[in-house]
Amino acid sequence: MKVVAQYLMVLTLSPLLLGVINRVKAFFGGRKGIPLFQLYRDLFKLLHKTPVYSRSTTWLFRAGPIVGLGAVLCALAIVPFSGRHSFLAFDGDLILMVYLLGLARFATVLAALDTGSSFEDMGASREVQFAVFAEPAFFLALAALARGTGQLSLSAMFAGLTPAVWQSAASVLALVTAALFIVFLAENSRVPVDDPNTHLELTMIHEVMALDHSGPDLAFILYGAALKLWALGALISCAVLPRHSASWFVDSGRFILMMFVLAAAVGVLESIIARLRFLKVPYLLFTAFSFSVLALMFQAAR
Amino acid sequence: MHTTTAELIIVAIILLDLSLAVSGSLAACIRLAAAQGVIAAILPLLAGSGAPESRAIIFSSTVILLKGVIFPWLLTRARVKANARKDVEPFIGYPASIILCLGAFAAASWLGTRLPLPETTRVAWIVPASLATIFTGFLLITTRAKAITQVLGYLVIENGIYVFGLALFVEQPLMVELAILLDIFVAVFVMGITIFHISREFDHIDTDELSQLSDWHPQRDGEAE
Amino acid sequence: MLFSVVSVVVLLFSALLALIFNRSALKTSAVGASGAVIASLTGLIPVVKTLIVPARETLSLPCSLPVGSFSFVLDPLAAFFLVPVFILTAAAALYGVDYLKQFDGKKPLGLAWAMFNVLSASMVVVILSADAVPFLIGWEAMAAASFALVIFEHEKSQVRKAGIIYLVAGGAGALFLLAMFALFGIGSDSLAFSSFTRPAGGLASVAFLCAIMGFGLKAGFVPLHIWLPEAHPAAPSHVSAVMSGVMIKMGIYGLMRALHFLTPWQPWWGWLLITIGVVSGLLGVIFALAQHDLKRLLAYSSIENIGIITLGLGIGVLGVVKAIYPLAALGFAGALLHVVNHALFKGLLFMGAGAVLHAAGTAELEALGGLSKKMPRTAVYFLVGAAAIAGLPPLNGFVSEFFICFGAFTALRAPIQTATGAVLTIAVMAAIGTLASACFAKAFGAVFLGKSRSLKCAAVHEAGPWMGFAMGVLAAACVFIGFASPLLVAPLSAAIACGFGPRLGLEFSAAAGIPLLYISAGALTLAAVLALITVFRKFLLRGRKPAAGPTWDCGYAAPSARMQYGASSFVQPLTDFFQPMLRTQRHYSGLKGFFPAGADFHTEANSVFYNHLYAPAANLIKRLAFRYSWLQHGRLQLYILYIVVALIALLVCKL
Structure with a gap:
């Protein structure tokens, strides 16, 4: 029952994360900003619109958003919630989760290629390029956690993270968290990898791939992006928030609060740093990779 | 608690190694090397179990003063005088530098388990970290064009030796360390003056071009024969 | 076992008939294809039986050879390799019926069918052999038949070059295998597998290296791979499917059998295999990325997949040596299952490439585009293959890659050396996975999506019914394995137990049973979720008709198809x-000039090893050989003298 409640909470709360990010950025920019619940309204409005399809597209273009959303929904069933078990938790589930996100990416990229627009293809090209550097970093960060906790499922790994572990292996966990954070920014197309607020097609990654989508398809994409933000953010929140209390309500509340703190941190980060040049993005992801490798080495030497 | 803090310091030293290896700006490199020196200087304060001894405090503050204030000041001055404001001009790229550093750290960890060291250090990775730092220093010296980066490389090597000294002689790091520090101080001082003069004579301090100054010159030798 | 023999006989007999009916394209195709299909279906009966109820059937033909015997054995490991051989033979034969029509009247189709069936038969013989002599006979027949098929379009100079490189590689490989079998047979008067003595110490390592070279040349380990990207694109597409799908796996099969005779293993063997796997996997996929010919891209991707298989084998060997059995079991399982999976999706992809080549007359990616509108069925099948080879759930590629990755994760807590291998495996698998998905997004996108980039795509037609059927069967198999992976535990466990010891079979069932159930559940959940969203979308759009318009062109008013990425x-x-x-x-x-015409x-990105490794080596050998060219002067009498001298020398040595 609690597992289902957790999942439903994720489904309802994730669009709010983007609202928080936007509000924080507006605050730093001295603006009033869009309402906190704007994404909900957008989604509702888009679901009731009739889509427009390019004549060069096929069924694949319509299937892209569906597969993208479906894969992220399944991946979320694996992601732990405040260090508690999710309902698709098994040994090795982290591999399935990463590959499901890969499936979502593959579907989005193919849908973008289906339009035959250079700009969308450009975005797709960047998306696959950055994934090549982000995924090894992500896997190795999880491997460091697996070696540290001796667990092979995401839920068990994060459940095994106690304050005592943090105290004894702070450096390893800090490195892992840093690596996860960079991957989180890159995979969700946030600054400094991609700027969601950019208005020039040439400089976009994620946004440009969704240029031709409209109506419910666009709603699926936007919602999928919000869910993915939660999926990867939840890992960071679980990492920095070792479980203390026995009460599910307290834990859940604290966890959700942490998610919003994370969103606020992203907002602050986006307000104070600029987007990197595309040529430099692989360097950033390489840095995440080296964090993961160092974490593993430290963990191995313990 | 001290052990955890010490480990975090070690991690910071290694991360500074990585950023030194990939940093593109000379000013940042000077700051990073200084920061590394300062952070490393805190280590002896954490050696004992209780409050640090006064001797350790004096020692640490001397090192911090030298590495955190005087060296950066000298180097920055040399940089400004020599007009070497631009980039550090590495010969190898970012990914290659990172992979080299990670490889060096892996090799150092393996070496650290092989070296016959006294079992007095409780802090993990202190030996690998020091070896990796020394390697980073060599990397800076060998793969950068500017003479000033080479001075920086020596400084980083000194940081590594310092950490290594801490690992080896927990009790008496003072003498060794002070001797090396003095050497480096003189070296930096001399190099600062030399770089200034070289740049005044030749308008640049790129060492790969300075190789023309050497006595033996292949083309000219060929012509002579 | 009887059915296996029947299937080989049917294959060879239909090959003969196909040659006889060479005159009529219809008859020769009918005979060749039906022979291959009947033989495959018959052959599958004992294979499936052996996999369900693990057994070991032997057969010795009553004819003797000087050093060997015609003895065969069908055990679960052989059965596991026979499954893809038979499935792909049948599918490729059906596909060939339509595909070869374009050569009617221009090429001897009878020869093509005969060689195709001989190729299949020889692979069955290789897998079933329990003696070095029939093994090598099958091995050489396999090389000869595939060579004949590679040079099918020998009027093209590119194809002739590919044929020669292939021939040399095959010959060199066989030499190493002869040496390996000689080492195995030391101190024994027969070359039957059962009578092999186990070479010990340094000799074992030499034998292992011979196996790596000999089998690696067939499998396409980097840097022994250079024949592969030349030969596979040159052959007709259904043959490329068989060659890439199963023939190169004979190298893996041979390596697994050879390892069996080399116990106890050395740790460095595992490391060598891991290194080969890492290098082949990464370089294979990086080279595949850079190709712009679809079939060449698929050939390089085969090298990548051989790398994944070898990586699995490597961590398996390492796991056994270091007594970390879950790692070993999952590594071997991943390698074995990837053999089958790769056969299915690479066969499918080569057939899809063939359909494109057949329809558009080119496999050049930059000239294609937008084919999914004209070839909707082929596009779906190719998409399934592309997603499967990228290791995406819920398809079969994910399951085998999961085994290898999961195996590495189980070994993270092991002592530092093994853990290093595990970490390397994880990082490389992640990199290969994303690179492969980039590579196949590119391949699928360039061929089937967007708008057509050249006139060649204008007159494109859908693939013929048999071609479609063959691809459909393989695509269905890819989906089936992805969803029904728990069914594979028993056969895999039997094959592992047979090849690497019963203990590992048990370890595998214990380690993989529950995760596979969850993966299957996850795949079903994904399918259900997708269905739900689709229904939801239908519901939202009820009674409304989506509008059609041009692609958003970012303000540029007249984009043409040539401006696509x-x-x-x-x-x-x-x-x-x-x-x-x-x-x-x-x-x-x-x-040039102000108004350039x-x-x-x-x-071109395929000649690094050729230019920087083989060409200098060949030059060196050539230079050395010229130094002794005075020996080669064209006088017959002296040549015979050489022979006499050599014979006498050998005789003297023996005395």
Whole structure:
């Protein structure tokens, strides 16, 4: 029952994360900003619109958003919630989760290629390029956690993270968290990898791939992006928030609060740093990779 | 608690190694090397179990003063005088530098388990970290064009030796360390003056071009024969 | 076992008939294809039986040879390799019926069918052999038949070059295998597998290296792979499917059998296999990324998949040596299952490439585009293959890659050395997975999506019914394995137990049973979720008709199909990053004058090893050989003298 409640909470709360990010950025920019619940309204409005399809597209273009959303929904069933078990938790589930996100990416990229627009293809090209550097970093960060906790499922790994572990292996966990954070920014197309607020097609990654989508398809994409933000953010929140209390309500509340703190941190980060040049993005992801490798080495030497 | 803090310091030293290896700006490199020196200087304060001894405090503050204030000041001055404001001009790229550093750290960890060291250090990775730092220093010296980066490389090597000294002689790091520090101080001082003069004579301090100054010159030798 | 023999006989007999009916394309195709299909279906009966109820059937033909015997054995390991051989033979034969029609009247189709069936028969013989002599006979027959098929279109100079490289590689490989079997047979008067003595110490390592060289040449380990990207694109597509899908796996099969005779294993063997796997996997996929010919891309991707299989084998060997059995079991399981999976999706992809080549007359990615509108069925099948080879759930590629990755994760807590291997495996698998998905997004996108880039795509037609059927069967198999992976535990466990010891079979069932159930559940959940969203979307759009318009052109009013992002542009950020390994050669004619008429630019990324390793070596050998060219003067009498001298020398040695 609690597992289902957790999942439903994720489904309802994730669009709010983007609202928080936007509000924080507006605050730093001295603006009033869009309402906190704007994404909900957008989604509702888009679901009731009739889509427009390019004549060069096929069924694949319509299937892209569906597969993208479906894969992220399944991946979320694996992601732990405040260090508690999710309902698709098994040994090795982290591999399935990463590959499901890969499936979502593959579907989005193919849908973008289906339009035959250079700009969308450009975005797709960047998306696959950055994934090549982000995924090894992500896997190795999880491997460091697996070696540290001796667990092979995401839920068990994060459940095994106690304050005592943090105290004894702070450096390893800090490195892992840093690596996860960079991957989180890159995979969700946030600054400094991609700027969601950019208005020039040439400089976009994620946004440009969704240029031709409209109506419910666009709603699926936007919602999928919000869910993915939660999926990867939840890992960071679980990492920095070792479980203390026995009460599910307290834990859940604290966890959700942490998610919003994370969103606020992203907002602050986006307000104070600029987007990197595309040529430099692989360097950033390489840095995440080296964090993961160092974490593993430290963990191995313990 | 001290052990955890010490480990975090070690991690910071290694991360500074990585950023030194990939940093593109000379000013940042000077700051990073200084920061590394300062952070490393805190280590002896954490050696004992209780409050640090006064001797350790004096020692640490001397090192911090030298590495955190005087060296950066000298180097920055040399940089400004020599007009070497631009980039550090590495010969190898970012990914290659990172992979080299990670490889060096892996090799150092393996070496650290092989070296016959006294079992007095409780802090993990202190030996690998020091070896990796020394390697980073060599990397800076060998793969950068500017003479000033080479001075920086020596400084980083000194940081590594310092950490290594801490690992080896927990009790008496003072003498060794002070001797090396003095050497480096003189070296930096001399190099600062030399770089200034070289740049005044030749308008640049790129060492790969300075190789023309050497006595033996292949083309000219060929012509002579 | 009886049915296996029947299937080989049917294959050889139909090969003969196909040759006899060479005159009529219809008859020879009917005979060749039906022979292959009947033989495959018959052959599958004992294979499936052996996999369900693990057993070991032997057969000795009552004819003797000087050093060997015609003895055969069908055990679960052999059965596991026979499954893809038979499935792919049948599918490729059906596909060939339609595909070969384009050569009717221009080429001897009878020969093509005969060689195709001989190729299949020889693979069955290789797998079933329990003696070095029939093994090598099958091995050489396999090389000869596939050579004949590679040079099918021998009027093209590219194809002739490919044929020669292939021939040399095959010959060199066989030499190493002879040496290996000789080492196995030391101190025994027979070359039957059962009578092999186990070479010990240094000799075992030599035998292992011989196996790596001999079988690696067939499997396409980097840097022994150079024949592969030449020969596979040259052959007709259904033959490429069989060659890439199963023939190169005979190298893996041979290596697994050879390892069996080499116990106890050395740790460095595991490390060597891991290194080969890492290098082949990464370089294979990086080279595949840079290709712009679809079949060449698929050939390089085969090298990548051989790398994944070898990586699995490597961690398996390491796990056994270091007594970390879950790692070993999952590594071997991943390698074995990937053999089958790769046969299915690579066969499918080569057939899809063949359909494109057949329809558009070119497999050049930069000239294609938008084919999914004209070839909707082929597009779906190719998409299934592309997603499967990228290791995406819920398809079969994910399951085998999961085994290898999961195996590495189980070994993370092991002592530092093994853990290092595990970490390396994880990082490399992640990199290979994303690179492969980039590579196949490019391939599928460039061929089937967007708008057509050249006139060649205008008159494109859908693949013939048999071609479609063959691809459909393979695509269905890919989906089936992805969803029904728990059914594989028993056969895999039997094959592992047979090949690497019963203990590992049990370890595998214990380690993989529950995760596979969850993966299957996850796949079903995904399917259900997708269905739900689709229904939801239908519900939202009820009674409304989506509008049609042009693609958003970002303000530029007259985009043409030629302005689309090309396949090379799509991967350019990655190929640029890997340029030090790729060493792409660029040929650019340059623009001339104020109103340039046209320019030419093309890139080529496949000759690093050829140019920097083999060409210098060949030159060196040539130089040395010229020094002794005075021995070679063309006088017959002296040649005979050489022979006499050699014979006498041998005799004297023996005395």
